[in-house]
Amino acid sequence: MIQVEKVGKKFGAVTVLDGVDLTVQPGEVVSILGASGSGKSTLIRCINGLEKLDAGRITVDEFDVSNPKQLAEARKRSGTVFQLFNLYPHMTALQNVTLAPIEVLKLPRTHAEEEGRALLASVDLADRADAYPAQLSGGQRQRVGICRALAMKPRYLLLDEVTSALDPEMTAEVLNILAALAKQGTTMLFVTHEIAFARGISDRIVFLDKGKLVVDLPTDRFFAPDGGLANPRIAQFLSKMRPHRPEGN
Amino acid sequence: MKPVSIYAEPEKRVLFDPSILMAHLSFLAAGALLTAQACVLALTGSLVVGAGVAIARTSASAGLRKAAAVYVDVFRNVPFIVQLFFFYYGLPEIGIYIDAFTTGVVALSIAGGAFASDVIRSGILAIDPGIIEAAEVSGLSKRIIFTKIVLPVALRTSIRPLGSVLINLILTSSILSTITLNELTGSAKIVAADTFRPFEVYAALLVVYAAFTYAVSIAITLLHRRQNRYLGGKVT
Amino acid sequence: MRFAAFTWYDLVLLAQGLGVSLGLFLVTSLLGLALGTLWAVIRYYRVPGLTPLVAFVAELLKNSPVLVQLFLVFFGFPAFFKLNVTPVEAAVITLTGNTAAFIYVIAVAAIDSIGRDQIEAARVFGLTRWQVLRRVIAPQAAAFAIGPLIGLLVNQLQVTSLISVIGVLDLTKIGAILNLRTLKPFIVWTAVGLLYYLAAKLVARIGWRLERRLSRYSAWRGL
Numbered sequence: 001m002i003q004v005e006k007v008g009k010k011f012g013a014v015t016v017l018d019g020v021d022l023t024v025q026p027g028e029v030v031s032i033l034g035a036s037g038s039g040k041s042t043l044i045r046c047i048n049g050l051e052k053l054d055a056g057r058i059t060v061d062e063f064d065v066s067n068p069k070q071l072a073e074a075r076k077r078s079g080t081v082f083q084l085f086n087l088y089p090h091m092t093a094l095q096n097v098t099l100a101p102i103e104v105l106k107l108p109r110t111h112a113e114e115e116g117r118a119l120l121a122s123v124d125l126a127d128r129a130d131a132y133p134a135q136l137s138g139g140q141r142q143r144v145g146i147c148r149a150l151a152m153k154p155r156y157l158l159l160d161e162v163t164s165a166l167d168p169e170m171t172a173e174v175l176n177i178l179a180a181l182a183k184q185g186t187t188m189l190f191v192t193h194e195i196a197f198a199r200g201i202s203d204r205i206v207f208l209d210k211g212k213l214v215v216d217l218p219t220d221r222f223f224a225p226d227g228g229l230a231n232p233r234i235a236q237f238l239s240k241m242r243p244h245r246p247e248g249n
Numbered sequence: 250m251k252p253v254s255i256y257a258e259p260e261k262r263v264l265f266d267p268s269i270l271m272a273h274l275s276f277l278a279a280g281a282l283l284t285a286q287a288c289v290l291a292l293t294g295s296l297v298v299g300a301g302v303a304i305a306r307t308s309a310s311a312g313l314r315k316a317a318a319v320y321v322d323v324f325r326n327v328p329f330i331v332q333l334f335f336f337y338y339g340l341p342e343i344g345i346y347i348d349a350f351t352t353g354v355v356a357l358s359i360a361g362g363a364f365a366s367d368v369i370r371s372g373i374l375a376i377d378p379g380i381i382e383a384a385e386v387s388g389l390s391k392r393i394i395f396t397k398i399v400l401p402v403a404l405r406t407s408i409r410p411l412g413s414v415l416i417n418l419i420l421t422s423s424i425l426s427t428i429t430l431n432e433l434t435g436s437a438k439i440v441a442a443d444t445f446r447p448f449e450v451y452a453a454l455l456v457v458y459a460a461f462t463y464a465v466s467i468a469i470t471l472l473h474r475r476q477n478r479y480l481g482g483k484v485t
Numbered sequence: 486m487r488f489a490a491f492t493w494y495d496l497v498l499l500a501q502g503l504g505v506s507l508g509l510f511l512v513t514s515l516l517g518l519a520l521g522t523l524w525a526v527i528r529y530y531r532v533p534g535l536t537p538l539v540a541f542v543a544e545l546l547k548n549s550p551v552l553v554q555l556f557l558v559f560f561g562f563p564a565f566f567k568l569n570v571t572p573v574e575a576a577v578i579t580l581t582g583n584t585a586a587f588i589y590v591i592a593v594a595a596i597d598s599i600g601r602d603q604i605e606a607a608r609v610f611g612l613t614r615w616q617v618l619r620r621v622i623a624p625q626a627a628a629f630a631i632g633p634l635i636g637l638l639v640n641q642l643q644v645t646s647l648i649s650v651i652g653v654l655d656l657t658k659i660g661a662i663l664n665l666r667t668l669k670p671f672i673v674w675t676a677v678g679l680l681y682y683l684a685a686k687l688v689a690r691i692g693w694r695l696e697r698r699l700s701r702y703s704a705w706r707g708l
Contacts, residue, residue: 048386075388086383090401099397100387134478145383152387326639326685327678328646330657335678338670416548423550427650434553441560448561451553459548 008055079149139170280436294358299365372403412469521588
């Protein structure tokens, strides 16, 4: 269980997160929505320890991310997929996927490579396992990024706007994989702009505005006129987003 | 002191006769080999020292950063020959007796390390921080991140400037001839004295060094192209 | 009894050596600056015959050890040209040539950095080639080149230490003499190193002052 308690974070004079509470149970798929600058990415970066908290507490399976000794354990339980892929440029796709399992989980190389190839095959990249990131398309790189996160067999998958840097075609590729993962029961915490997608696969939707958690509702309640949409800020936000589905659906 | 002309029979002199070098070719080749050995060892040493100092200069500890900055400052602003003499004449005073070759390699490594650390540090600073973040959240230790990700990427992007460091080492190695090491320049001095033809010898030597550094710069360009094919697509 | 201890006069000797080093540095830097700029201008005007020659000589001097160049001039020229060359003369010739080669590269880059459009505009307005060079190219090129120039000069100051090998009584040679007499290498070479270090810092500081003054005239750099 990921537990976020009254988390606050400031960058200089700007308050980016203010008293955010959130709980993610194993098996849940939670999407975090909000305008740019609302603190969504920062929240994810606090959970995986890339940003230090100014206030509050985050625990991943009871391991406190603010405690340097427990952070390593917390990180083992979560995997992160990044908006800009962040693949290691000097390593092949397979090497990207197997580096952490070999070095951190201490898996033997052949074992790790077998599993790595299987993962890459599951995202249709079996034939590109020995390609370098520079030789892959954006969508392919993100798929490698997903495999890299999954290779550590994390309990929780953190996804930070993973399709924002992709064109529509590649976005669809990646979203399909994520939908499949959600169906398999992977616990996922998304930050995304893809409203329709979030609506399609999430169990819960969390809305952040200017660092504050505005609502935390099950998906149907969020999109119900008397639920999330009743909140003027949310209604305004949703109306400004491009419709992903044709009207009348 | 004015050098007195020792050429007593001007009418017998041929104007420019590089062929006299042929007899001494094997001796000069031995000197060239020594230069090559010293440079390869010194390059390795410079990379090790340079990487270490670059780490120190980007470390979180202010003391380490200052110490490294001072080291680089000193060894870039003091002439190499002074550094060399410092080690060559000084080390025996404190009981360390090493031969001229080793002293030369050590001095070259320390001086080269100062230049290499600048290059490697730039390479480290140019790394996309997102990559480091991805490595951190995977649970990789700082040591692994440094040895398997930071250094390999930094070195690959620094190949060109490190090539300049190597060329610099090759040229600076000629100074080792002043501590009785018979590398290429030292051997040439002996040949020049033996044949009484310093002009031909040193002119040829000039061309040999220039040709050698030219070959090295071409090799560096090829290496850069090959490594960076996988790193970013844009080949310069 | 060997007079092996340090005396106050040794400080005078070091000062003299430093003076010789700095003097030769200044002279060869100025001469090298003039020569290297001339070579760059030759390249700019694409003088037939001279341009490739100049490029070749510069490459040769840049990519070969200064020590070998010194030996060539000091030992080789007397043998070949049958004229006697004193150590100081050899030092001046060699260091000037070596400095010029590096100045050539910097000057070429500086001149190339100025857009052709400016030069064309100036020509269209009726300025002669010489006026273009003096009024349009030179000031901008100087501002561009001053950074690399400072780095080069600091380096060339270090290079002057090699003239001690052919017998010039510069700072390094004085150090060698003192070392031989007192047999205290750590003290001697640290003192010599310190003096070179301070001289290098001085050159760099003067250079950066000059840079600031020059950049004041290129007002648009502030945009």
